[in-house]
Amino acid sequence: MAGPALVDPFGRRVRDLRISVTDRCNLRCQYCMAEDMTFLPRGELLSFEEIERVARVCVTRFGFDGIRLTGGEPTVRADLATLVRMLAGLAGPDGQPVDVAMTTNGVTLGLVADQLRQAGLSRVNISCDSLRRERFASITRRDRLGAVLEGVDAAVAAGFSPVKVNVVTMRGVNDDEAVDFASFGREKGVQIRFIEFMPLDADDAWSMDQVVPATETVAAIAAVYPLEPVRHGAEPAARYRYLDGRGELGVIPSVTRPFCGDCDRVRVTAEGQLRTCLFAMDEHDLRAVLRDGGSDDDLARAIEAAVGTKWAGHRIGQVSFVRPGRSMSQIGG
Ligand code: SAM
Ligand code: SF4
Secondary structure (H helix, E strand, O other): OOOEEEEEEOOOOOOOEEEEEOOOOOOOOOOOOOOOOOOOOOHHHOOHHHHHHHHHHHHHHHHOOOOEEEEOOHOOOOOOOHHHHHOOEEEOOOOOOOOEEEOOOOOHHHHHHHHHHHHOOOEEEEEEOOOHHHHHHHOOOOOOOHHHHHHHHHHHHHHHOOEEEEEEEEEOOOOOHHHHHHHHHEEEEEHHEEEEEOOOOOOOOOOOHEEEEEEEEHHHOOOOEEEEEOOOOOOEEEEEOOOOOOOOEEEOOOOOOHHHOOOOEEEOOOOEEEOOOOOOOOEHHHHHHHHHOOOOOHHHHHHHHHHHOOOOOOOOOOOOOOOOOOOOOOOOO
């Protein structure tokens, strides 16, 4: 049966599992979802037991050490703390613990931060693309900035460490807020991570000229708050430290400097399709294995076979790039 490590055809060890727990959301960010999305019927979603089985095979057989819950908006799935507890209890082949994290829009985090922390969630990334109320409402099509900011405070108060705030930078939309976000991060003690806009929007309106290069964002902030780079490993974020010691920020140059060469991830959509890349054209049906009575060995073989198809990387910006048929909220960001 499978060996302890799962290595793709390009020699990258796969050890990070991103699980979408729902395709539903309480916001409608322009760059992610259409206003009138059609959502999956409940029965199509993996149950908590099914999610736990996939995660258990990845952790106990292949030594995955990171799980991130995402969506859609993970906190709209009822009783999420129960799932967190199930996943946080997993341990690798040598008994090593697994790190369970979540990416959330923060809208309802104020209500659930404490219970998720107690259930074993270790870290949260909260997405927020503007600190200006009207602009936030225009980007997300919902007037919920106040709730998101309460969510950031609740995450800090609940003891998540670090708390990160994800900002998708878009030309002409919020590219004038880099320094405001840096100031916000320094005041709140949270790490801001600026993410380049990727072609996964529901209305297919993405174009290269809307991408704000991470280097530009760093230069704008460094002019106000001097920075130095932090050496880092396989993570996609390039990290910088404020020279005055007041924390760090990160930039994710997914478009201008893709980190595919270090990619250690696979994703499972809410309906149990394994994807080896955000931009993959193919999906591998783990739900069929689960619901057709497959054993853990069958599941491990299906995961191994899927990882055997992982490509070298996406080709955004090149003529050969083809965007996937599904948008970000359907894939699980
Ligand atoms: N609803 C949660 C949230 O917004 O954090 C989790 C799911 S969301 C799809 C995950 C992350 O993907 C968010 O940080 C979001 O900003 C980011 N995202 C969505 N669409 C994107 C796009 N087209 N380009 C870059 N990032 C995107
Ligand atoms: Fe919802 Fe997150 Fe997509 Fe915004 S980015 S619409 S919050 S899933």
